[in-house]
Amino acid sequence: MLALQAALSLRLSNTAFQDEALYLTAGHAELSRLLHGTPQPINYAAYFSGSPQLYPVLAAVVDGRFGLPGARMLSLSFTLGTTTLLYCFTRRLFDERAGLAAAALFAVLQSTVVMGSFATYDAPAMFLLSLTTWIVVRTAQAPAPAVLLAAPVAALAVGVKYAAGLYLPTIVALALLTAWPHHGVKAILRPVLLILGTGCLLALSMGGTELLAGMQQTTTNRQHGSDGALSLLQQSAKWGGLLFLTAVSGAIAYARRSSLSESPLTTPLGSSGRGWRTLLGLLLCATALLAPSYQVYLGTVVSLFKHVGFGLLFAAPMAGVGLTRLVGAHFRHPHFGIALWTAALCLGIAQSDWRFGRWPDSTTMIRTIASDVNNQGRYLSSTPEVPAYYLRHKAGHRQWQSGFGMEYTNRNGTRYTGDEAYRAALRDDAFDLIVLDGVTNPRVDRVIADAVKSNPHYRLLAHLPFNVSSLRGDSLLPTAPKTKDNGRYRIWVKQ
Known part of the structure; x- marks a missing residue:
């Protein structure tokens, strides 16, 4: 047994x-x-x-x-x-x-x-x-x-x-x-x-x-x-x-x-x-x-x-x-x-x-961003814990910001919270690297993606497809898709 x-x-x-x-x-x-x-x-x-x-x-x-x-x-x-x-x-x-x-x-x-x-x-x-x-x-x-x-x-x-x-x-x-x-x-x-x-x-x-x-x-x-x-x-x-x-x-x-x-x-x-x-x-x-x-x-x-x-x-x-x-x-x-x-x-x-199969394989994502991470930058990620673990010898945990709530104060001393905090931080080019998976917190990811696209100082580094199990999982015997890519990492870097 x-x-x-x-x-x-x-x-x-x-x-x-x-x-x-x-x-x-x-x-x-x-x-x-x-x-x-x-x-x-x-x-x-x-x-x-x-x-x-x-x-x-x-x-x-x-x-x-x-x-x-x-x-x-x-x-x-x-x-x-x-x-x-x-x-x-x-x-x-x-x-x-x-x-x-x-x-x-x-x-x-x-x-x-x-x-x-x-x-x-x-x-x-x-x-x-x-x-x-x-x-x-x-x-x-x-x-x-x-x-x-x-x-x-x-x-x-x-x-x-x-x-x-x-x-x-x-x-x-x-x-x-x-x-x-x-x-x-x-x-x-x-x-x-x-x-x-x-x-x-x-x-x-x-x-x-x-x-x-x-x-x-x-x-x-x-x-x-x-x-x-x-x-x-x-x-x-x-x-x-x-x-x-x-x-x-x-x-x-x-x-x-x-x-x-x-x-x-x-x-x-x-x-x-x-x-x-x-x-x-x-x-x-x-x-x-x-x-x-x-x-x-x-x-x-x-x-x-x-x-x-x-x-x-x-x-x-x-x-x-x-x-x-x-x-x-x-x-x-x-x-x-x-x-x-x-x-x-x-x-x-x-x-x-x-x-x-509920979370994406992060191997390719980590390999893609490794050269852009160091102990001086600030980074935003849907799941910051994952890159913070794999790249802990390059950057500290405090350098990573999650998509589950944020507070930000701009150069004029104005304080923002929630979605506005992400928008204000991205207007100020506050992050050197952004990694979104579109799965962990889709609503906030959309807010961040829209803010990044409106800022010309960021360029899209990579689109990395991945597979995850059905998020519904309503059936008694759920199975993960075998061939179709149903998710993607989107990675931006500051120019």
């Missing part, structure tokens, strides 16, 4: 996505600050959705030695570790067959496959959540203080990615449920200790720092978007609906009958009663709804495909139960299980292919 998961992730190929480029660039800047005292070009902590001192630094160390493929391999190692830990704690909750089935379904999810080839902090955060869950389940029979072993791992998970905190209540509840059959009422002490331990560590690490401001800006007080609730629910169902429905069926079957093993000598953990089994099923299945519900509240589809995977990590054990019940004792109906897993595999392959 792990070999298949690795193969599915390793087959994905594209140049750096803007998030990958941003985190790796930030990691290199943090390394330079730590090793040489170099001032930070940008205050990353104020707007990152995870601590820039954690994953970005680790990824930058790997990137410095092995490049982007090495950083992506680091993510793959984390996702493989997540699948392994999922198998381990599912086996302890239920049995061997459920553990294998849960791992098999989770390994082929779009979220799992993509995060295994994506140099962002999602993969390590998910690994740390799965490690926290395994510790909680593994220490269920131990004395209550043993649960404190999970506290530093849980705190680290939140530090790596603030949104991981959304799943801590599930882990706390799991600490109570898994210990209840062994300790009864005394099990209540375990979640209390876990909350206190994790809370104290988070307070010590984030109190009085800019990390708290970053958490508020990107997670707790995030700006609401305009994506519709129905569209977000449809996307969530497309990316994780099959596993979720399997988990729900498993929860129902488990609540009705606790025995999961073909051996009559096996005593399942759920022997404490139907109420306990029902609560466990509800907890694990409901966790899969947290990310879609929160993003419906925020009205944004940004990162939804990854966040869905976090919730499905907790629903996967019940999906494993559902798959084993579908197959039946003594593998009575193996064809049902094979059909279900094959459907999950086909969805994972098609959706991950589409996901990795």
Whole structure:
């Protein structure tokens, strides 16, 4: 299963996505600050959705030695570790067959496959959540203080990615449920200790720092978007609906009958009663709804495909139960299980292919602009993170301006914001190089392109065609176009 998961992730190929480029660039800047005292070009902590001192630094160390493929391999190692830990704690909750089935379904999810080839902090955060869950389940029979072993791992998970905190209540509840059959009422002490331990560590690490401001800006007080609730629910169902429905069926079957093993000598953990089994099923299945519900509240589809995977990590054990019940004792109906897993595999392959084709290959663009970039100029780009990463030895991150908002003050002291800021800056020849892709933010790109064309001091350097997947992606199995160029880089330089 792990070999298949690795193969599915390793087959994905594209140049750096803007998030990958941003985190790796930030990691290199943090390394330079730590090793040489170099001032930070940008205050990353104020707007990152995870601590820039954690994953970005680790990824930058790997990137410095092995490049982007090495950083992506680091993510793959984390996702493989997540699948392994999922198998381990599912086996302890239920049995061997459920553990294998849960791992098999989770390994082929779009979220799992993509995060295994994506140099962002999602993969390590998910690994740390799965490690926290395994510790909680593994220490269920131990004395209550043993649960404190999970506290530093849980705190680290939140530090790596603030949104991981959304799943801590599930882990706390799991600490109570898994210990209840062994300790009864005394099990209540375990979640209390876990909350206190994790809370104290988070307070010590984030109190009085800019990390708290970053958490508020990107997670707790995030700006609401305009994506519709129905569209977000449809996307969530497309990316994780099959596993979720399997988990729900498993929860129902488990609540009705606790025995999961073909051996009559096996005593399942759920022997404490139907109420306990029902609560466990509800907890694990409901966790899969947290990310879609929160993003419906925020009205944004940004990162939804990854966040869905976090919730499905907790629903996967019940999906494993559902798959084993579908197959039946003594593998009575193996064809049902094979059909279900094959459907999950086909969805994972098609959706991950589409996901990795959503952004253009920047190889030719970087090669084209490399000779025009130096440490003195100012540059405007639809996705400045990408050239800032690939050309970081030629120009600093602060020299690049994005198409997602700008402030500009001209020579007379007049201040402009938004679209007018781009127009005023281009009237004043403020940028030495302009790179537009027409895909990332088409409206602003049109504003910039019109302003550039009306300025005779800029000349068009190149038109570079590229392919991207359909931006709609409404079908269940979206595919990227194979032959037709459906996008282009437009590059201008100041004469």
